[in-house]
Amino acid sequence: xxxxxxxxxxxxxxxxxxxxxxxxxxxxxxxxxxxxxxxxxxxxxxxxxxxxxxxxxxxxxxxxxxxxxxxxxxxxxxxxxxxxxxxxxxxxxxxxxxxxxxxxxxxxxxxxxxxxxxxxxxxxxxxxxxxxxxxxxxxxxxxxxxxxxxxxxxxxxxxxxxxxxxxxxxxxxxxxxxxxxxxxx
Numbered sequence: 001x002x003x004x005x006x007x008x009x010x011x012x013x014x015x016x017x018x019x020x021x022x023x024x025x026x027x028x029x030x031x032x033x034x035x036x037x038x039x040x041x042x043x044x045x046x047x048x049x050x051x052x053x054x055x056x057x058x059x060x061x062x063x064x065x066x067x068x069x070x071x072x073x074x075x076x077x078x079x080x081x082x083x084x085x086x087x088x089x090x091x092x093x094x095x096x097x098x099x100x101x102x103x104x105x106x107x108x109x110x111x112x113x114x115x116x117x118x119x120x121x122x123x124x125x126x127x128x129x130x131x132x133x134x135x136x137x138x139x140x141x142x143x144x145x146x147x148x149x150x151x152x153x154x155x156x157x158x159x160x161x162x163x164x165x166x167x168x169x170x171x172x173x174x175x176x177x178x179x180x181x182x183x184x185x
Contacts, residue, residue: 068109069108069109069112070184071183071184073105074102074105074182074184077105078098078101078102078105079098079101079102080102080181080182080183081098081179081180081181081182082094082095082098082099082140082179082180083095083175083176083178083179084136084178084179084180085178086121086174086178087124087132089132089135089136089138089139090139091139091140091143095140095143095180096143099140099143099144099147100147102144102182103144103147103148103149106144106149106153107148107149112153112184113153113154113155113184113185114153114154114155114182114183114184114185115154115155115156115157115182115183115185116137116140116141116144116154116155116156116157116180116181116182116183117133117137117156117157117158117159117163117180117181117182117183118132118133118134118135118136118137118138118140118156118157118158118159118160118180119133119136119158119159119160119161119163119164119165119177119178119179119180119181120132120133120136120160120161120177120178121161121164121173121174121175121177121178122161122164122169122174122177123161123174124161126160126161126162129160129161130158130159130160131158131160132158132160133158133159133160134156134158136158136178136179136180137156137157137158137180138156139180140156140180140182141154141156155185161177164177165177165179
């Protein structure tokens with residue numbers, strides 16, 4: 001009992017020792033910066049005060065459209081991934097729509113090169129899923145090439161089941177992991 005009491009007081013002493021008292025001469029703004037009073041002292045935080053206009057400008061720039069031809073542009077405006085059925089590497093109707101948009105985007109940005117990643121869900125052996133991922137990445141590449149994209153602009157790689165997008169042991173997670181993802185080089 002005595003050891004517990006001593007430990008409790010020691011912990012309280014450490015917490016109290018870490019506490020700092022605020023500087024009486026400084027005032028803080030709501031934006032996380034400290035401004036000094038007329039005495040010139042500050043509480044150790046330097047910088048300029050953030051105005052509402054600056055906050056709005058920062059928020060506007062964060063919500064602005066992605067740079068055309070960038071990875072973000074591909075992901076947000078075109079779609080960077082297609083999904084496959086269980087144990088299949090066949091391009092379905094939904095994947096066709098996405099890949100047609102990707103091909104048009106790649107024709108518009110003729111200097112862009114991509115790598116198509118093939119992925120599989122966790123079921124099956126490592127070797128089997130690597131082969132399945134390779135078939136999926138090649139199916140995406142072949143579809144894009146058939147739509148007029150030069151094959152020299154498209155590399156492929158298979159990750160099999162090694163890089164899941166969704167964690168879990170359910171059809172909902174597995175369906176998100178059976179995918180082909182186009183990434184900019």
